[in-house]
Amino acid sequence: RRPTPTATTPHSKEWAAHNSTRAMTMKKETIITVTLFLLLGAGGVRAQHYVGIRAGYGSGSVRIFPPTETGMIWGLYSGGVSWKYYSPVKYVGAVEADLEFMQRGYKELMKGGFPYLPDDTTTTYHRTVNSLMLPLIWQPHFYFFKRTMRVFINLGLTFSYNIDSRYEWHSEWSGLLESKPYRMELTRDNRWGYGLCGGAGIGFLLGRLELMFE
Numbered sequence: 001r002r003p004t005p006t007a008t009t010p011h012s013k014e015w016a017a018h019n020s021t022r023a024m025t026m027k028k029e030t031i032i033t034v035t036l037f038l039l040l041g042a043g044g045v046r047a048q049h050y051v052g053i054r055a056g057y058g059s060g061s062v063r064i065f066p067p068t069e070t071g072m073i074w075g076l077y078s079g080g081v082s083w084k085y086y087s088p089v090k091y092v093g094a095v096e097a098d099l100e101f102m103q104r105g106y107k108e109l110m111k112g113g114f115p116y117l118p119d120d121t122t123t124t125y126h127r128t129v130n131s132l133m134l135p136l137i138w139q140p141h142f143y144f145f146k147r148t149m150r151v152f153i154n155l156g157l158t159f160s161y162n163i164d165s166r167y168e169w170h171s172e173w174s175g176l177l178e179s180k181p182y183r184m185e186l187t188r189d190n191r192w193g194y195g196l197c198g199g200a201g202i203g204f205l206l207g208r209l210e211l212m213f214e
Contacts, residue, residue: 029104031058031078032214033201039208047088050210054100055079060128062106069109073126078102084139093140093152102160104129126168127182134159135197150203154214160193 037052056078062070080100087093105128137156144151165182184191201214 029058029060029076029102030072031056031076031102033078033212035082035212035214037082037084037203037210037212039210048086050082050084050086052082052084052210052212053080054082054098056102056214060103060105064108071107071109071124073105073107073128076103076105076128078133080133093138096135096137096139096154096156098133098135098137100133100135102131102133104131122172123177124170126170127165128167129165130163131193132161132163137197141203148205150205150210152201152203154197154199154201156197158195158197160195162189162191162193165189 033054033056035052035054037050040049040051058076058078059072059074060076061072064070078100080098080102082096082098084094084096087095105126107124107126109122109124135156135158137154139152139154141150141152143149162184165184166179167182168179169177171177199214201212203210203212
């Protein structure tokens with residue numbers, strides 16, 4: 001949900017009343033991630049423990065009900081640490097747990113919506129949220145090139161906590177109109193979240209190191 005403008009014009013009051021009935025139904029992030037893993041030890045012929053660091057860059061969007069025109073917001077980034085275990089049993093794959101900082105966000109296109117501008121002015125409302133994420137992932141994979149490359153898919157659950165947030169208003173004519181911290185309130189904003197996560201990627205085995213792109 002968007003923060004209510006501080007102006008007290010009739011226009012902003014109507015907009016605030018309309019906004020109170022709206023709800024987000026789905027958030028979506030698309031992040032390209034690079035992870036560097038280090039092999040710690042082996043419990044069998046193929047059992048392997050890895051720890052690593054990861055960093056990513058991408059975009060975010062949201063679905064709002066009642067439906068409205070939304071778009072992707074780019075420039076979001078992430079980073080954190082990972083632990084992964086490869087099972088010695090063939091075809092089982094790996095399990096992975098990450099702890100990472102991730103930016104999430106979206107933008108909404110509308111006519112008007114910002115006080116003191118004509119109602120026919122095209123404006124966009126941008127929101128970014130800084131979150132801590134805990135994905136728990138199952139990762140089946142296949143080997144190529146004499147077991148020097150892994151191709152994998154990610155399937156799992158993710159849990160999150162929203163640290164803080166920021167909003168911006170942009171105009172097609174004037175550029176950035178306003179940029180302020182978004183005040184999160186207990187009765188309006190749920191800081192805790194959960195959902196599904198998925199993806200695909202490749203990993204290159206470099207001795208005790210594995211370089212992954214997801």
